[in-house]
Amino acid sequence: MSRKSPFNTAQNIFTDRDVFDVEGFQPKELIERDEQINEYASALEPVLNGWRPNNIFIYGKTGTGKTATTRYMLDWLRRDIEDHNEAGDDEIDLSIVYLNCEALTSSYQVAVELLNELRDEHEQVATRGHAPSDIYNWLFEELDEIGGVVLTVLDEVDNVGDDDTILYKLSRPEIENATLGVVGISNDFSFRDDLSAKVKDSLCEKEILFPAYGSEELREILFQRAEKGLHADAYDTAPVALSAAYAAQDKGSARQAIDILREAGDIARREDADEITEEHVEEAKGVVERGRVSEMIQGLSPHGQYALHALAIAERRDETPIRTKDLYEFYGSICNQHATDPLSARALRDHMSEIDLIGLATVDKKNAGRAGGKYKQYDLDVKVDRVVEAFAETDAVEVDETSYQSTL
Numbered sequence: 001m002s003r004k005s006p007f008n009t010a011q012n013i014f015t016d017r018d019v020f021d022v023e024g025f026q027p028k029e030l031i032e033r034d035e036q037i038n039e040y041a042s043a044l045e046p047v048l049n050g051w052r053p054n055n056i057f058i059y060g061k062t063g064t065g066k067t068a069t070t071r072y073m074l075d076w077l078r079r080d081i082e083d084h085n086e087a088g089d090d091e092i093d094l095s096i097v098y099l100n101c102e103a104l105t106s107s108y109q110v111a112v113e114l115l116n117e118l119r120d121e122h123e124q125v126a127t128r129g130h131a132p133s134d135i136y137n138w139l140f141e142e143l144d145e146i147g148g149v150v151l152t153v154l155d156e157v158d159n160v161g162d163d164d165t166i167l168y169k170l171s172r173p174e175i176e177n178a179t180l181g182v183v184g185i186s187n188d189f190s191f192r193d194d195l196s197a198k199v200k201d202s203l204c205e206k207e208i209l210f211p212a213y214g215s216e217e218l219r220e221i222l223f224q225r226a227e228k229g230l231h232a233d234a235y236d237t238a239p240v241a242l243s244a245a246y247a248a249q250d251k252g253s254a255r256q257a258i259d260i261l262r263e264a265g266d267i268a269r270r271e272d273a274d275e276i277t278e279e280h281v282e283e284a285k286g287v288v289e290r291g292r293v294s295e296m297i298q299g300l301s302p303h304g305q306y307a308l309h310a311l312a313i314a315e316r317r318d319e320t321p322i323r324t325k326d327l328y329e330f331y332g333s334i335c336n337q338h339a340t341d342p343l344s345a346r347a348l349r350d351h352m353s354e355i356d357l358i359g360l361a362t363v364d365k366k367n368a369g370r371a372g373g374k375y376k377q378y379d380l381d382v383k384v385d386r387v388v389e390a391f392a393e394t395d396a397v398e399v400d401e402t403s404y405q406s407t408l
Ligand SMILES: Nc1ncnc2c1ncn2[C@@H]1O[C@H](COP(=O)(O)OP(=O)(O)OP(=O)(O)O)[C@@H](O)[C@H]1O
Pocket: 021, 022, 023, 025, 026, 027, 029, 030, 031, 032, 033, 060, 061, 062, 063, 064, 065, 066, 067, 068, 069, 186, 187, 210, 221, 224, 254, 255, 258
Protein backbone atom coordinates (compact mmCIF):
# COMPACT_ATOMS: atom_id res chain seq x y z
CA MET A 1 0.00 0.00 0.00
CA SER A 2 1.30 3.42 -0.88
CA ARG A 3 2.26 5.48 2.15
CA LYS A 4 1.07 8.67 0.58
CA SER A 5 -2.52 9.52 1.43
CA PRO A 6 -4.75 9.88 -1.63
CA PHE A 7 -6.47 12.85 0.02
CA ASN A 8 -5.42 16.39 -0.60
CA THR A 9 -6.68 18.73 2.07
CA ALA A 10 -4.61 21.75 1.07
CA GLN A 11 -7.03 24.55 0.42
CA ASN A 12 -6.31 27.51 -1.82
CA ILE A 13 -9.84 27.92 -3.07
CA PHE A 14 -12.54 27.27 -0.47
CA THR A 15 -12.67 28.60 3.07
CA ASP A 16 -16.01 26.84 3.55
CA ARG A 17 -17.30 24.67 0.73
CA ASP A 18 -20.55 23.96 2.61
CA VAL A 19 -21.65 27.50 1.79
CA PHE A 20 -22.16 26.20 -1.75
CA ASP A 21 -24.43 23.40 -0.61
CA VAL A 22 -27.67 24.52 -2.25
CA GLU A 23 -29.98 22.48 -0.03
CA GLY A 24 -28.12 22.70 3.25
CA PHE A 25 -26.99 26.31 3.46
CA GLN A 26 -29.52 28.96 4.34
CA PRO A 27 -28.34 32.53 3.67
CA LYS A 28 -29.12 35.07 6.40
CA GLU A 29 -29.99 37.72 3.82
CA LEU A 30 -31.91 37.08 0.63
CA ILE A 31 -30.91 39.06 -2.42
CA GLU A 32 -33.58 40.97 -4.36
CA ARG A 33 -36.57 39.28 -2.81
CA ASP A 34 -37.94 42.27 -0.82
CA GLU A 35 -41.20 42.36 -2.72
CA GLN A 36 -41.90 38.66 -2.12
CA ILE A 37 -40.82 38.97 1.53
CA ASN A 38 -43.25 41.87 2.07
CA GLU A 39 -46.12 40.00 0.48
CA TYR A 40 -45.30 36.88 2.45
CA ALA A 41 -45.11 38.91 5.65
CA SER A 42 -48.48 40.52 5.15
CA ALA A 43 -50.08 37.13 4.52
CA LEU A 44 -48.57 35.58 7.65
CA GLU A 45 -48.89 38.61 9.95
CA PRO A 46 -52.29 37.65 11.42
CA VAL A 47 -50.49 34.76 13.19
CA LEU A 48 -48.70 37.30 15.37
CA ASN A 49 -52.09 38.21 16.80
CA GLY A 50 -53.05 34.56 17.22
CA TRP A 51 -55.34 34.70 14.18
CA ARG A 52 -55.55 32.51 11.13
CA PRO A 53 -53.00 33.44 8.46
CA ASN A 54 -53.99 33.70 4.82
CA ASN A 55 -53.51 30.53 2.89
CA ILE A 56 -50.66 31.14 0.50
CA PHE A 57 -49.71 29.74 -2.86
CA ILE A 58 -46.08 30.29 -3.86
CA TYR A 59 -45.07 29.63 -7.43
CA GLY A 60 -42.11 30.20 -9.70
CA LYS A 61 -39.57 28.22 -11.66
CA THR A 62 -36.89 26.10 -10.08
CA GLY A 63 -34.09 27.87 -8.21
CA THR A 64 -35.94 31.16 -7.77
CA GLY A 65 -35.73 31.16 -3.98
CA LYS A 66 -39.17 29.81 -3.05
CA THR A 67 -37.87 27.39 -0.43
CA ALA A 68 -35.12 29.72 0.82
CA THR A 69 -37.62 32.58 1.25
CA THR A 70 -40.12 30.29 2.97
CA ARG A 71 -37.45 29.11 5.44
CA TYR A 72 -36.46 32.74 6.02
CA MET A 73 -40.08 33.77 6.74
CA LEU A 74 -40.70 30.81 9.06
CA ASP A 75 -37.51 31.56 11.02
CA TRP A 76 -38.64 35.13 11.53
CA LEU A 77 -42.12 34.06 12.46
CA ARG A 78 -40.82 31.65 15.11
CA ARG A 79 -38.44 34.28 16.45
CA ASP A 80 -41.08 37.02 16.65
CA ILE A 81 -43.53 34.73 18.38
CA GLU A 82 -40.88 33.71 20.89
CA ASP A 83 -40.19 37.40 21.63
CA HIS A 84 -43.89 38.08 21.90
CA ASN A 85 -44.40 35.18 24.32
CA GLU A 86 -41.32 36.06 26.37
CA ALA A 87 -42.63 39.61 26.72
CA GLY A 88 -45.50 38.04 28.66
CA ASP A 89 -48.25 39.09 26.28
CA ASP A 90 -51.13 36.72 25.55
CA GLU A 91 -49.31 33.55 24.60
CA ILE A 92 -49.46 32.59 20.92
CA ASP A 93 -49.28 28.89 20.28
CA LEU A 94 -47.84 28.29 16.81
CA SER A 95 -46.85 24.93 15.34
CA ILE A 96 -45.28 24.63 11.91
CA VAL A 97 -45.38 21.41 9.92
CA TYR A 98 -43.12 21.40 6.87
CA LEU A 99 -43.41 18.62 4.33
CA ASN A 100 -41.62 18.14 1.03
CA CYS A 101 -44.01 16.30 -1.28
CA GLU A 102 -41.35 15.31 -3.81
CA ALA A 103 -41.97 11.59 -3.45
CA LEU A 104 -45.68 11.86 -2.61
CA THR A 105 -47.90 11.46 -5.62
CA SER A 106 -51.37 11.66 -4.15
CA SER A 107 -53.33 13.55 -1.52
CA TYR A 108 -53.67 10.29 0.39
CA GLN A 109 -49.89 9.88 0.62
CA VAL A 110 -49.46 13.49 1.75
CA ALA A 111 -52.13 13.01 4.41
CA VAL A 112 -50.43 9.83 5.70
CA GLU A 113 -47.06 11.57 5.78
CA LEU A 114 -48.50 14.55 7.64
CA LEU A 115 -50.23 12.29 10.11
CA ASN A 116 -47.01 10.40 10.78
CA GLU A 117 -45.15 13.67 11.14
CA LEU A 118 -47.58 14.68 13.88
CA ARG A 119 -47.76 11.32 15.64
CA ASP A 120 -45.00 9.89 17.76
CA GLU A 121 -42.99 6.96 16.52
CA HIS A 122 -45.10 4.28 18.21
CA GLU A 123 -48.29 5.39 16.51
CA GLN A 124 -47.17 5.63 12.90
CA VAL A 125 -49.63 4.41 10.27
CA ALA A 126 -48.70 2.31 7.24
CA THR A 127 -48.69 4.06 3.88
CA ARG A 128 -51.27 1.63 2.50
CA GLY A 129 -54.34 -0.15 3.64
CA HIS A 130 -56.38 2.53 5.37
CA ALA A 131 -59.55 4.14 4.13
CA PRO A 132 -58.80 7.74 3.09
CA SER A 133 -61.64 8.96 5.33
CA ASP A 134 -59.92 7.34 8.34
CA ILE A 135 -56.63 8.99 7.50
CA TYR A 136 -58.26 12.43 7.20
CA ASN A 137 -60.20 11.93 10.43
CA TRP A 138 -57.06 10.91 12.32
CA LEU A 139 -55.15 13.80 10.81
CA PHE A 140 -57.73 16.31 11.95
CA GLU A 141 -57.88 14.72 15.39
CA GLU A 142 -54.11 15.23 15.68
CA LEU A 143 -54.33 18.80 14.47
CA ASP A 144 -57.14 19.48 16.89
CA GLU A 145 -55.10 18.05 19.72
CA ILE A 146 -52.09 20.21 18.88
CA GLY A 147 -54.35 23.25 19.00
CA GLY A 148 -53.36 26.89 18.54
CA VAL A 149 -52.33 28.02 15.08
CA VAL A 150 -50.96 25.19 12.92
CA LEU A 151 -49.25 26.24 9.71
CA THR A 152 -48.71 23.45 7.22
CA VAL A 153 -46.16 24.05 4.48
CA LEU A 154 -46.33 21.71 1.49
CA ASP A 155 -43.25 22.16 -0.69
CA GLU A 156 -43.34 20.78 -4.27
CA VAL A 157 -47.06 20.24 -3.78
CA ASP A 158 -47.67 19.82 -7.53
CA ASN A 159 -46.59 16.19 -7.14
CA VAL A 160 -50.10 15.35 -5.96
CA GLY A 161 -51.20 15.92 -9.56
CA ASP A 162 -54.92 16.18 -10.23
CA ASP A 163 -55.93 14.94 -6.84
CA ASP A 164 -56.01 18.07 -4.69
CA THR A 165 -58.24 16.73 -1.86
CA ILE A 166 -55.62 17.37 0.81
CA LEU A 167 -55.41 21.02 -0.19
CA TYR A 168 -59.16 21.33 -0.04
CA LYS A 169 -59.29 19.73 3.38
CA LEU A 170 -56.44 21.76 4.85
CA SER A 171 -57.52 25.06 3.45
CA ARG A 172 -61.13 24.78 4.67
CA PRO A 173 -60.74 23.13 8.00
CA GLU A 174 -63.58 22.77 10.40
CA ILE A 175 -61.95 21.84 13.64
CA GLU A 176 -62.55 23.11 17.12
CA ASN A 177 -59.32 23.79 18.89
CA ALA A 178 -56.88 24.63 16.14
CA THR A 179 -56.66 27.33 13.53
CA LEU A 180 -55.06 26.10 10.33
CA GLY A 181 -53.14 27.86 7.62
CA VAL A 182 -51.56 26.24 4.58
CA VAL A 183 -48.71 27.28 2.32
CA GLY A 184 -48.40 25.44 -1.01
CA ILE A 185 -45.18 25.77 -3.04
CA SER A 186 -44.95 24.77 -6.68
CA ASN A 187 -42.78 25.23 -9.74
CA ASP A 188 -45.50 23.97 -12.04
CA PHE A 189 -47.45 26.92 -13.39
CA SER A 190 -50.19 24.76 -14.80
CA PHE A 191 -50.79 23.12 -11.41
CA ARG A 192 -52.27 26.35 -10.11
CA ASP A 193 -54.48 26.76 -13.18
CA ASP A 194 -55.68 23.17 -12.98
CA LEU A 195 -56.64 23.26 -9.31
CA SER A 196 -60.33 22.69 -8.79
CA ALA A 197 -62.25 25.96 -8.40
CA LYS A 198 -63.04 25.33 -4.75
CA VAL A 199 -59.38 24.72 -3.89
CA LYS A 200 -58.23 27.70 -5.90
CA ASP A 201 -60.56 29.97 -3.94
CA SER A 202 -59.41 28.79 -0.57
CA LEU A 203 -55.74 27.94 -1.12
CA CYS A 204 -54.84 30.91 -3.26
CA GLU A 205 -56.04 33.63 -0.87
CA LYS A 206 -52.61 35.07 -1.40
CA GLU A 207 -50.45 34.19 -4.40
CA ILE A 208 -46.81 35.12 -4.62
CA LEU A 209 -44.87 34.79 -7.84
CA PHE A 210 -41.10 34.23 -7.77
CA PRO A 211 -39.72 35.36 -11.12
CA ALA A 212 -36.50 33.93 -12.62
CA TYR A 213 -33.34 35.85 -11.72
CA GLY A 214 -31.44 38.04 -14.16
CA SER A 215 -27.65 37.97 -14.37
CA GLU A 216 -27.21 41.01 -12.07
CA GLU A 217 -29.21 39.34 -9.32
CA LEU A 218 -27.42 36.05 -9.76
CA ARG A 219 -24.11 37.85 -9.60
CA GLU A 220 -25.05 39.32 -6.22
CA ILE A 221 -26.23 35.94 -4.96
CA LEU A 222 -22.89 34.44 -6.03
CA PHE A 223 -20.81 37.20 -4.46
CA GLN A 224 -22.69 36.65 -1.21
CA ARG A 225 -21.61 32.97 -1.26
CA ALA A 226 -18.10 33.71 -2.54
CA GLU A 227 -17.41 36.13 0.31
CA LYS A 228 -18.37 33.49 2.83
CA GLY A 229 -16.95 30.40 1.17
CA LEU A 230 -13.93 31.34 -0.98
CA HIS A 231 -10.49 32.71 -0.19
CA ALA A 232 -10.48 36.41 -1.07
CA ASP A 233 -7.68 35.97 -3.59
CA ALA A 234 -9.16 32.81 -5.14
CA TYR A 235 -11.69 34.68 -7.26
CA ASP A 236 -12.37 37.99 -8.88
CA THR A 237 -15.33 39.48 -10.71
CA ALA A 238 -14.92 37.81 -14.11
CA PRO A 239 -15.49 34.13 -13.23
CA VAL A 240 -18.32 34.99 -10.85
CA ALA A 241 -19.99 37.16 -13.48
CA LEU A 242 -19.56 34.44 -16.07
CA SER A 243 -21.18 31.82 -13.81
CA ALA A 244 -24.09 34.21 -13.26
CA ALA A 245 -24.39 34.97 -16.97
CA TYR A 246 -24.53 31.27 -17.89
CA ALA A 247 -27.25 30.55 -15.36
CA ALA A 248 -29.20 33.66 -16.41
CA GLN A 249 -29.07 32.65 -20.07
CA ASP A 250 -30.38 29.24 -19.17
CA LYS A 251 -33.16 29.23 -16.54
CA GLY A 252 -32.37 32.16 -14.25
CA SER A 253 -31.89 29.65 -11.44
CA ALA A 254 -29.79 30.52 -8.38
CA ARG A 255 -29.34 26.79 -7.79
CA GLN A 256 -27.65 26.40 -11.16
CA ALA A 257 -25.47 29.50 -10.69
CA ILE A 258 -24.25 28.26 -7.31
CA ASP A 259 -23.62 24.77 -8.70
CA ILE A 260 -21.51 26.19 -11.52
CA LEU A 261 -19.34 28.29 -9.22
CA ARG A 262 -18.86 25.42 -6.75
CA GLU A 263 -17.92 23.04 -9.56
CA ALA A 264 -15.48 25.66 -10.95
CA GLY A 265 -13.94 25.82 -7.45
CA ASP A 266 -13.63 22.03 -7.39
CA ILE A 267 -11.95 21.98 -10.79
CA ALA A 268 -9.53 24.73 -9.74
CA ARG A 269 -8.76 22.78 -6.59
CA ARG A 270 -8.14 19.55 -8.45
CA GLU A 271 -5.72 21.40 -10.69
CA ASP A 272 -3.98 22.87 -7.66
CA ALA A 273 -4.70 26.31 -9.07
CA ASP A 274 -4.61 29.39 -6.84
CA GLU A 275 -7.70 30.93 -8.25
CA ILE A 276 -10.86 30.20 -10.20
CA THR A 277 -10.61 31.29 -13.82
CA GLU A 278 -13.16 31.76 -16.58
CA GLU A 279 -11.89 28.53 -18.16
CA HIS A 280 -12.75 26.69 -14.96
CA VAL A 281 -16.25 28.17 -15.13
CA GLU A 282 -16.57 27.14 -18.75
CA GLU A 283 -15.69 23.56 -17.91
CA ALA A 284 -17.89 23.61 -14.81
CA LYS A 285 -20.88 24.71 -16.85
CA GLY A 286 -20.58 21.54 -18.99
CA VAL A 287 -20.25 19.30 -15.93
CA VAL A 288 -23.26 20.87 -14.20
CA GLU A 289 -25.40 20.69 -17.32
CA ARG A 290 -24.53 17.05 -17.91
CA GLY A 291 -25.25 16.21 -14.28
CA ARG A 292 -28.57 18.03 -14.40
CA VAL A 293 -29.66 16.36 -17.61
CA SER A 294 -28.73 12.84 -16.46
CA GLU A 295 -30.44 13.35 -13.14
CA MET A 296 -33.59 14.44 -14.88
CA ILE A 297 -33.47 11.59 -17.36
CA GLN A 298 -33.13 9.10 -14.53
CA GLY A 299 -36.19 10.62 -12.91
CA LEU A 300 -38.33 10.00 -16.01
CA SER A 301 -40.39 6.86 -16.47
CA PRO A 302 -39.28 4.57 -19.34
CA HIS A 303 -41.86 6.07 -21.71
CA GLY A 304 -40.84 9.57 -20.64
CA GLN A 305 -37.30 8.61 -21.63
CA TYR A 306 -38.46 7.22 -24.99
CA ALA A 307 -40.35 10.47 -25.61
CA LEU A 308 -37.26 12.54 -24.85
CA HIS A 309 -35.13 10.26 -26.98
CA ALA A 310 -37.63 10.74 -29.84
CA LEU A 311 -37.32 14.50 -29.50
CA ALA A 312 -33.52 14.24 -29.52
CA ILE A 313 -33.72 12.33 -32.79
CA ALA A 314 -36.02 14.95 -34.26
CA GLU A 315 -33.55 17.64 -33.21
CA ARG A 316 -30.60 15.76 -34.74
CA ARG A 317 -32.55 15.54 -37.97
CA ASP A 318 -33.37 19.23 -37.87
CA GLU A 319 -37.04 18.54 -37.59
CA THR A 320 -37.78 20.59 -34.49
CA PRO A 321 -40.08 22.21 -33.53
CA ILE A 322 -42.08 19.08 -34.14
CA ARG A 323 -45.80 18.36 -33.81
CA THR A 324 -47.25 15.50 -31.79
CA LYS A 325 -48.16 13.29 -34.72
CA ASP A 326 -44.66 13.53 -36.23
CA LEU A 327 -42.97 13.05 -32.88
CA TYR A 328 -45.20 10.03 -32.36
CA GLU A 329 -43.55 8.28 -35.30
CA PHE A 330 -40.08 8.65 -33.82
CA TYR A 331 -41.43 7.65 -30.44
CA GLY A 332 -43.11 4.58 -31.94
CA SER A 333 -39.91 3.41 -33.55
CA ILE A 334 -38.01 3.82 -30.30
CA CYS A 335 -40.61 1.79 -28.46
CA ASN A 336 -40.12 -0.76 -31.19
CA GLN A 337 -36.38 -0.88 -30.51
CA HIS A 338 -37.20 -1.53 -26.89
CA ALA A 339 -39.75 -4.18 -27.77
CA THR A 340 -42.48 -2.19 -26.04
CA ASP A 341 -45.87 -1.10 -27.34
CA PRO A 342 -46.15 2.65 -27.72
CA LEU A 343 -48.65 4.45 -25.50
CA SER A 344 -51.37 6.65 -26.99
CA ALA A 345 -50.63 10.06 -28.57
CA ARG A 346 -52.37 11.60 -25.60
CA ALA A 347 -49.98 9.85 -23.21
CA LEU A 348 -47.07 11.08 -25.33
CA ARG A 349 -48.39 14.63 -24.95
CA ASP A 350 -48.56 14.14 -21.17
CA HIS A 351 -44.99 12.88 -21.10
CA MET A 352 -43.89 15.88 -23.14
CA SER A 353 -45.59 18.24 -20.65
CA GLU A 354 -43.63 16.57 -17.87
CA ILE A 355 -40.41 16.95 -19.85
CA ASP A 356 -41.28 20.60 -20.41
CA LEU A 357 -41.83 21.04 -16.70
CA ILE A 358 -38.39 19.80 -15.75
CA GLY A 359 -36.87 22.12 -18.32
CA LEU A 360 -35.59 19.70 -20.96
CA ALA A 361 -38.08 20.68 -23.66
CA THR A 362 -40.55 23.42 -24.47
CA VAL A 363 -44.12 22.82 -25.47
CA ASP A 364 -45.76 25.53 -27.54
CA LYS A 365 -49.48 25.66 -28.01
CA LYS A 366 -50.29 26.83 -31.52
CA ASN A 367 -53.51 27.92 -33.05
CA ALA A 368 -53.63 27.61 -36.82
CA GLY A 369 -57.08 29.15 -37.06
CA ARG A 370 -60.24 27.49 -38.23
CA ALA A 371 -58.57 25.40 -40.91
CA GLY A 372 -55.59 24.13 -38.88
CA GLY A 373 -57.10 23.97 -35.40
CA LYS A 374 -55.04 23.90 -32.24
CA TYR A 375 -51.92 21.83 -31.89
CA LYS A 376 -48.81 21.50 -29.80
CA GLN A 377 -45.24 21.55 -30.95
CA TYR A 378 -42.11 20.59 -29.10
CA ASP A 379 -38.53 21.71 -29.06
CA LEU A 380 -35.52 20.46 -27.15
CA ASP A 381 -34.47 22.97 -24.52
CA VAL A 382 -30.95 21.71 -23.89
CA LYS A 383 -28.15 20.86 -26.27
CA VAL A 384 -28.87 17.60 -28.03
CA ASP A 385 -25.33 16.39 -27.25
CA ARG A 386 -26.06 16.73 -23.55
CA VAL A 387 -29.07 14.45 -23.93
CA VAL A 388 -27.16 11.90 -25.97
CA GLU A 389 -24.25 11.90 -23.49
CA ALA A 390 -26.64 11.56 -20.60
CA PHE A 391 -28.46 8.64 -22.23
CA ALA A 392 -25.11 7.04 -22.90
CA GLU A 393 -24.09 7.45 -19.23
CA THR A 394 -27.28 6.19 -17.68
CA ASP A 395 -28.08 2.58 -18.15
CA ALA A 396 -31.76 3.44 -17.89
CA VAL A 397 -32.35 3.33 -21.64
CA GLU A 398 -29.78 2.08 -24.05
CA VAL A 399 -29.39 4.51 -26.90
CA ASP A 400 -28.97 3.17 -30.34
CA GLU A 401 -26.72 5.85 -31.84
CA THR A 402 -27.58 4.73 -35.36
CA SER A 403 -31.20 5.75 -34.84
CA TYR A 404 -30.04 9.35 -35.14
CA GLN A 405 -29.04 8.79 -38.71
CA SER A 406 -31.53 6.22 -39.87
CA THR A 407 -34.68 7.17 -41.68
CA LEU A 408 -37.60 5.90 -39.75
N1 LIG B 1 -32.52 35.67 -3.27
C1 LIG B 1 -31.60 34.78 -2.89
N2 LIG B 1 -30.54 35.17 -2.14
C2 LIG B 1 -29.61 34.25 -1.75
N3 LIG B 1 -29.65 32.95 -2.08
C3 LIG B 1 -30.69 32.51 -2.82
C4 LIG B 1 -31.70 33.42 -3.26
N4 LIG B 1 -32.61 32.71 -3.98
C5 LIG B 1 -32.19 31.45 -4.01
N5 LIG B 1 -31.04 31.31 -3.31
C6 LIG B 1 -30.29 30.05 -3.12
O1 LIG B 1 -30.40 29.29 -4.32
C7 LIG B 1 -30.64 27.90 -4.03
C8 LIG B 1 -31.96 27.46 -4.67
O2 LIG B 1 -33.03 28.19 -4.06
P1 LIG B 1 -34.40 27.51 -3.57
O3 LIG B 1 -34.16 26.08 -3.20
O4 LIG B 1 -35.01 28.40 -2.57
O5 LIG B 1 -35.22 27.56 -4.93
P2 LIG B 1 -36.67 27.04 -5.23
O6 LIG B 1 -37.37 28.14 -5.94
O7 LIG B 1 -37.30 26.51 -3.97
O8 LIG B 1 -36.36 25.87 -6.25
P3 LIG B 1 -37.12 24.46 -6.49
O9 LIG B 1 -38.44 24.80 -7.07
O10 LIG B 1 -36.22 23.76 -7.45
O11 LIG B 1 -37.19 23.77 -5.15
C9 LIG B 1 -30.63 27.79 -2.53
O12 LIG B 1 -29.34 27.42 -2.10
C10 LIG B 1 -30.94 29.20 -2.04
O13 LIG B 1 -30.37 29.45 -0.77
